[in-house]
Amino acid sequence: MLAAKALYFLDSISAYFPDAKIELCFNPKDPWQLLVAVCLSAQTTDKAVNKVTPALFEAYPSVQKFALATPEQIEPYVKTLGFFRNKAKNLVLAARKITQDFGGKIPKERALLETIPGVGPKSAAVIIANAFGMPAIAVDTHVGRVARRLGLTKNQDPSKVEADLTKLFPKERLLEAHHVFIFHGRRICHARKPNCPECPVNKKCPKIGV
Ligand code: SF4
Numbered sequence: 001m002l003a004a005k006a007l008y009f010l011d012s013i014s015a016y017f018p019d020a021k022i023e024l025c026f027n028p029k030d031p032w033q034l035l036v037a038v039c040l041s042a043q044t045t046d047k048a049v050n051k052v053t054p055a056l057f058e059a060y061p062s063v064q065k066f067a068l069a070t071p072e073q074i075e076p077y078v079k080t081l082g083f084f085r086n087k088a089k090n091l092v093l094a095a096r097k098i099t100q101d102f103g104g105k106i107p108k109e110r111a112l113l114e115t116i117p118g119v120g121p122k123s124a125a126v127i128i129a130n131a132f133g134m135p136a137i138a139v140d141t142h143v144g145r146v147a148r149r150l151g152l153t154k155n156q157d158p159s160k161v162e163a164d165l166t167k168l169f170p171k172e173r174l175l176e177a178h179h180v181f182i183f184h185g186r187r188i189c190h191a192r193k194p195n196c197p198e199c200p201v202n203k204k205c206p207k208i209g210v
Contacts, residue, residue, distance in 0.1 A: 017183040036057075066091055135171035150205055
């Protein structure tokens with residue numbers, strides 16, 4: 001019953017946002033670039049990250065180049081972003097770990113990804129789903145909020161929300177659900193004032209907590 005509702009919500013919101021996709025810019029053939037963009041996007045907008053990454057990737061075009069840099073050399077490229085010192089430090093540590101422990105390749109196993117400095121469970125899920133096409137739904141603030149309002153989970157903890165959504169959606173649609181819920185949360189189901197009259201699932205949404 002809940003799974004059928006979940007699919008209805010997913011189908012409807014997907015039809016409303018047929019172009020929903022990751023909004024971070026990166027070379028799809030280079031998972032390292034995705035990892036960098038995802039790490040930089042913590043506590044900041046994708047738009048702000050997309051402004052800094054072209055120059056950063058031009059100056060440091062590979063994980064090996066990052067590994068040879070110091071955080072102080074990376075900082076000027078990312079200084080417009082929140083927590084830039086910490087992010088620069090983590091990118092250098094991440095690049096060193098990837099070159100030393102994983103032969104310069106981004107691991108596909110989520111548990112290994114989570115051992116990389118700056119990569120938490122959400123970032124690992126974004127990376128394996130977007131870079132390697134593996135089934136995962138990363139739960140950020142938008143995905144969690146939309147899922148709770150739709151009544152698809154009662155949990156606040158992102159890993160529990162992820163487990164709930166993973167049971168409800170077919171695994172080949174988890175990445176789509178991730179993108180679509182983020183688009184929906186950014187454009188319609190806003191945190192403070194959801195635009196329910198414009199929402200494609202307005203009639204059937206239980207609007208939990210709204
Ligand atoms: S009806 Fe309102 S609360 Fe429900 S998903 Fe749409 S915007 Fe969000």
